[in-house]
Amino acid sequence: MSDQRFPDWQELVLTVATADLDEVLGRLAQLGFEQTWVEQPLAHERGPDGWVTAPADADQSLVHVYTEPDDTDAAARLNAALGDRFGEVHSQVLATEDWLGQWRQGRRNIDLEAGWSLGPPWLADQAPDRARHIIIDPGLAFGAGDHMTTQDCCRLVIRLTRPGDRVLDLGAGSGVLAILALKLDASEAYAVELDRLAHGEILRNGALNESRNLHGVLGDARAADVQGPFDLILANIGAAELRAMAPAMAAWVAPRARLVLSGLVEWAADDVVAAYTAAGWHEIDRLTGAHEWVTVALEWPESE
Numbered sequence: 091m092s093d094q095r096f097p098d099w100q101e102l103v104l105t106v107a108t109a110d111l112d113e114v115l116g117r118l119a120q121l122g123f124e125q126t127w128v129e130q131p132l133a134h135e136r137g138p139d140g141w142v143t144a145p146a147d148a149d150q151s152l153v154h155v156y157t158e159p160d161d162t163d164a165a166a167r168l169n170a171a172l173g174d175r176f177g178e179v180h181s182q183v184l185a186t187e188d189w190l191g192q193w194r195q196g197r198r199n200i201d202l203e204a205g206w207s208l209g210p211p212w213l214a215d216q217a218p219d220r221a222r223h224i225i226i227d228p229g230l231a232f233g234a235g236d237h238m239t240t241q242d243c244c245r246l247v248i249r250l251t252r253p254g255d256r257v258l259d260l261g262a263g264s265g266v267l268a269i270l271a272l273k274l275d276a277s278e279a280y281a282v283e284l285d286r287l288a289h290g291e292i293l294r295n296g297a298l299n300e301s302r303n304l305h306g307v308l309g310d311a312r313a314a315d316v317q318g319p320f321d322l323i324l325a326n327i328g329a330a331e332l333r334a335m336a337p338a339m340a341a342w343v344a345p346r347a348r349l350v351l352s353g354l355v356e357w358a359a360d361d362v363v364a365a366y367t368a369a370g371w372h373e374i375d376r377l378t379g380a381h382e383w384v385t386v387a388l389e390w391p392e393s394e
């Protein structure tokens with residue numbers, strides 16, 4: 091069914107030698123094909139700290155060309171102009187889709203632990219227990235709940251937050267972990283985020299949850315402008331940054347502070363945890379059910 095807000099379009103795909111890209115794009119423009127997108131197919135490989143993404147074949151690129159769907163001889167014109175040199179042109183008409191509507195329909199409330207859940211604003215009324223539910227608008231920031239590291243961090247936040255805790259959330263994304271901790275009666279939470287768009291989402295999600303004492307801090311977690319001591323520190327950020335932060339983290343901790351580390355792939359986790367145990371932490375919990383992702387909780391001693 092056609093939806094006029096989202097018109098159909100025709101996509102033609104050419105395989106091109108990367109060295110010829112500039113020439114091809116220039117000739118496409120001469121032929122009147124202005125809407126193009128160059129795709130470099132990617133491959134994902136294991137790196138020491140996680141997944142590394144690199145071009146699958148740097149010599150080949152795909153050029154996507156978009157035209158009106160009724161431009162039925164577009165493929166023939168492209169083939170005539172470029173085909174013998176640049177190979178076969180594949181074309182397809184992409185049907186009208188209300189992508190936004192489909193995307194919204196595909197979302198759901200996510201059960202966490204102990205009756206807690208999280209989900210988008212339009213499903214809040216369907217939460218199993220509204221008092222144990224947080225709203226995260228899936229927008230421009232990581233942390234709407236789809237990723238398993240977010241879910242496992244939430245589970246450990248539910249287990250480890252104590253009323254009155256001061257919370258530091260490093261790499262806060264959507265603010266989901268800080269917002270959850272506040273809902274669990276933390277007294278205040280500092281949500282540190284490098285990305286300006288995500289920083290805005292933290293404040294927006296905080297308002298959706300009527301979070302009090304949520305402080306968004308725009309900046310680098312490795313040199314965060316915050317004042318300890320904190321009782322609960324949350325860092326779903328990635329192995330390399332976590333390893334770098336291990337020595338400095340001690341400056342922020344209260345006695346018996348708890349720390350949640352995530353964004354760790356299983357082949358990097360032990361090494362990162364070792365950096366924290368060397369700094370004085372000891373491991374108290376570990377979640378490993380999220381494919382290759384590991385989430386670890388540690389505790390700081392009562393006193394040094």
Ligand SMILES: C[S@@+](CC[C@H](N)C(=O)[O-])C[C@H]1O[C@@H](n2cnc3c(N)ncnc32)[C@H](O)[C@@H]1O
Binds near residue numbers: 234261266284288312
């Ligand atoms: C994996 S997401 C985690 C988001 C959220 N805390 C969660 O658990 O779903 C990591 C976030 O950290 C941010 N980030 C990465 N490096 C950072 C740094 N050095 N300082 C502050 N934020 C950082 C990214 O922009 C991203 O929003």
